[in-house]
Amino acid sequence: SPDGPLHVTARHGVVLAAGGFPRDIPRRGELFPRTPGGRDHWTLAPATADGTGIRLGESAGGHVRTGASAGAWCPVSLVPYRNGRVGTFPHIMDRAKPGSIGVVSTGRRFVNEANGYYDYVTALFEAAPEGEPVQAWQIADARFVRRFPLGMAKPRPVPLFPYVRSGYLTKARTLGELARRCGIDEQGLIDTVQRFNTAARAGVDPEFGRGSTPFNRYGGDPSSHPNPSLAPLERGPFYAVRILPGSFGTFAGLDTDARSRVLDDARHPIAGLYAVGADQANVMGGHYPAGGVNIGPALTFGFLAGRELARAEVEATR
Template identity: 55%
Template sequence: MKREPILDCDVLVLGSGAGGLAAAVTAAARGLRVIVAEKEAVFGGTTAWSGGWMWIPRNPLATRAGIREDIDAPRTYLKHELGAHYDADKVDALLERGPEMVAFFERHTAVRFIDGNRIPDFHTTPGAGAGGRSVCAMPFDGRELGPLIDKLREPLSVTTIKGMALASGQDLAHFYRATRSLKSALYASRRLAAFAWHKLRYGRSMHLVNGNALVARLLKSAADRGVDLRTHAKAIGLMRDAERVTGARVEIDGIVHEIRAARGVVLACGGFPHDPARRAQTFAYTPSGREHWSAAPLCNTGDGIRLGETVGAHFDQTLDAPAAWAPVSLVPQAGAAAIAFPHLIERAKPGVIAVTRAGRRFVNEASSYHDFISALLDTTPAGDEVCAWLICDHRFQRRYGLGFSKPRPFPVGPYLRSGYLKRGATLEALAHACGIDARALADTVAAYNPYAKQGADPAFHKGSTPYNRVQGDAAHRPNPCLAPIEAGPFYAVKLLPGSLGTFAGLATDRDARVLDRSGAAIAGLYAVGNDAASMMGGCYPSGGITLGPAMTFGYLAALSLADAAPDAARAGVDSSSRTMQ
């Protein structure tokens, strides 16, 4: 292949999710020359498909709302949640520097946040918070990106309404209530009308929300700071001298470039959710590496991790779990592979249960997506297919939808004809259609219903925690997560083990410097996002524990790179005492 002249920069970022872009923007704000190399045609990685929430306790938005907590509260929570996986250095880096990261992006970039002051942590262990620990990107007008909007990854299609993404909270709630509330119907009508105009005029929605808004705001900030943003740019090898990583060989539009990075390289390639070989190595239940369906983009194939290993980086898989588990269902696509739909919301609503093929419940359905699959893995006998079924009645499907199948006024027929949904006039008929033990399913529902009418669940305590209740239906009483399953026809959708991303990754320190097997930093090499081993040790204590650390450690990596002059970078510099206000 033809070689182009060498490109020079101070910082080379490989990948363009939240962690990589946070590093790029921060480094550029410190006056460094930055190149972002994204192998896909679009920027955003998994972040662009995500909910966009970041777990940042003691953040400025919470403080401005009068929510003040001592740092020992979230620290105590993580000590109980992470147990033997608790890393004091990284925890303190997140808790001490995360609020600073939010303040920096608010003051110096196009990133604006909304608060999660009513969003509780997943669990109720000591130190758990009832709110004030998370932020999300404020919705963004995509037209502000100019031509760059064409290089923004669109939201995951199956989680949208014909391409229109909905934000969590009131945006989504209005659509759920649209057939029962005039106010919500008017709100939904306005949103749909604006979306229709955007599709006609621009070919996509310009009202960006969730992780899509976060990426858009970071891209705008990067462009404003003069970051060189490259697509179709795949790293094929790191370059190093006797002392440090000095850059990378990157194939851009079919031509290999040598990009020299005077300060260092940041790996931010999204982990390995679509690398079957690495999955077989790390996922105990996938002997071939193919018994798993990730909702992350197909391009996340472990490139960054393999690049790191070529220069001696340590791949850390000694975690509680190797990935951020999530139940998914497979949505058939005409002439194409099925798409994994992540079940993040409807499991907590009143009137749905999850059962195994044996027809028995196995989990509090309103628990977090990670806990749900952890329970399914624990209950599935070795050698059996890991799967479950969500079961509901007609009322539930029409009110809340079931997975990819939308609620009223959307017709249910297409989901039945494609085979995505199963339906039965009776529970017995539904069980036969799904291959579930019919007698056991009938017994399970018969035992569940009387308690559900009373708002109780002595078997699994659905609706018993703040997180359960905030995910349920606040208008339903007495328990926002419980209702009987009574009137047919009945519906089911098959759930399979999936993930939102991987936790196992390259070992790093509190500045995101990549470590070798001896624990020494590899000079000039950093890893953020899912290329780095999760600082939570494979545990999942709250929503946003992927993006919060990704943004924070991307910020800290950039500070370390900025404060390490080329000669100093050879030895590595600790940025723990440095800030950027």
């Protein structure tokens, strides 16, 4: 409070719902993969999601449960604005469009780009060479950028020049020149694109199976034949946008029971303390089976916590 400490007494309980810890740099450094300084990560969450709720729960005897993954990953790119601010753009659908691929510094692909955003970043953690920053480049040709967005860059009729001028996009006449400008292995990228193009013309991706699932094809372009997910990269100039690991939020959180009650180290409920949303360890156990795995549990366990407190209110008035 601006006037000093404010003491609030809760009659029936406290619900922690402060947004998890995607902005808590020390805890990110402990729980996120390949973040040696804790700052090697770019989240889409607001600055207020700084882990306060989880720390409060720990101070009352709760503990953090991680599961298979601490974060709800999403590939992002950094957008420089003319006022000096840097934005964070989530790559949701552009990766699935035909005529673009993702590569690491070796020039090699590392994932089925048309799969989910969580899968893209998980694969990137594994594929980025040790000793290098965890980063990738989404590569596209001139035909792609006329028809589809490449990250923040918009297709025709929006001009691409401002994105190139700001450094958001790298542009080059040839793939070799593009590789040199990005710091990608030149021959590795050329070989990768040649292999990809040969298979894409036949509508297949032997390396990663892109376009083999309804989800992949849904994210593609139905006018691209024989596979909506695949098209060769063959018409210069070529473009690249740098991709970094990011997240929508966190999966790790306070351990709770099925009634949203925070558990102590012995897995006993702490009287009157509840955690929901991203302050609660996600019920999916750190997996990402589909979109909404942050929102669905937040709604469900928020309802359960509310019902518990309503029940306590009724019992107190009897």
